[in-house]
Amino acid sequence: MKKSLILFAAGALALSACTSEEIVDEGVRGNAIGFEHVLNKQSRATDEISGDLTNATLDNIYVYAYYTASNLNATPVQVFYGTEVMRINGKWQYENVRYWVPGAKYYFYAYSCADIELNNKYGTPTLDLVNDPYRTLRFTGYIADKNHQHDLVYAVNEGLIGHAPGEGVNQPVQFSFKHLLTKINAVFTSDFDPGYEVLVSNVKVVNVRNQGNYSPVNSESGEEYKWDEVIRNQTNPEVVLAMTSANSACKGDADTPYKEAVSGTAYVIPYNYSLGDVQLTFTIDVRDLESGDIIMSRNLKGTWSPNWKLGYSYTYRIKISGTAANLEEIKFGDMNVEGFTGDNSSSTDVNITFSVN
16 A cells, blocks of 8 residues: 555635626516516636526516505505516516506515525515515525525615606616525645545535525615524534536646546525534545555544625635645635625635544
């Protein structure tokens, strides 16, 4: 057997620069209510391996809306409630066309969850015009774990005024969507001597807070859109960072740089953890390429306190290397965080203590 191996990992996070683009879809003109959308493009570093909603993939949205009018003493009138609006042949369409009421003030809200409608199993969207003083679309009991993995985007357009035909053109309702969740994935590299291959599998983030309420408020209040009551609704909820057969091996030879092992992405509810009780677990198998034998297998587990922010994307970059010694702990070093939508960034130091099973 070849010399024994030391394993260590330093975590770093680096995402490519982000750009944004707009698609403006022609809506229904005249006095009928039509729609168009803008969705910021996310980081190109993970576009190809994720299920992110983008301008290209957003085809179904669910719309909620009401209006108030002076002759109704500002009593809200519901116009849309979870109405599916679909993009068909480049046009946004819905059934039972609604029309603008001249002089009425409109408030529109919309979401998409990977183009599927939310239900009471994974979260409940509600627009309460009676008991909610801000009258905004909220989500209660939303779940993000291994059983429900979808991008979630949300948009608001408040204060539009309806016009009568001939008074002016009622423009399509434009939605600028933002991502409500946090996106994570992992990239593994190897510094082993030429001739070794490291296979990575069973990558999970365990003990996440997997259920929460999203509670936006009216923009006039000046309050931030936020998640609250973020809890664990079961023991050790987890998300899976799936490895594909094509992307699971770190390997190389004397003349070829080592290939990265790249996980898929997962979506988690934003939350600032403080107890160091979130775990990153994965398995490595070290193969001798000369003999084809697996010379070592290890299950690795580490804990840390992530600060996952709304609309951010985090790529955990883990480096595995080998020298002549016994196993040592795996630690994460410096990380750079870039905003999911490309506009926010920050940096932080994270220390994770790992154990070997």
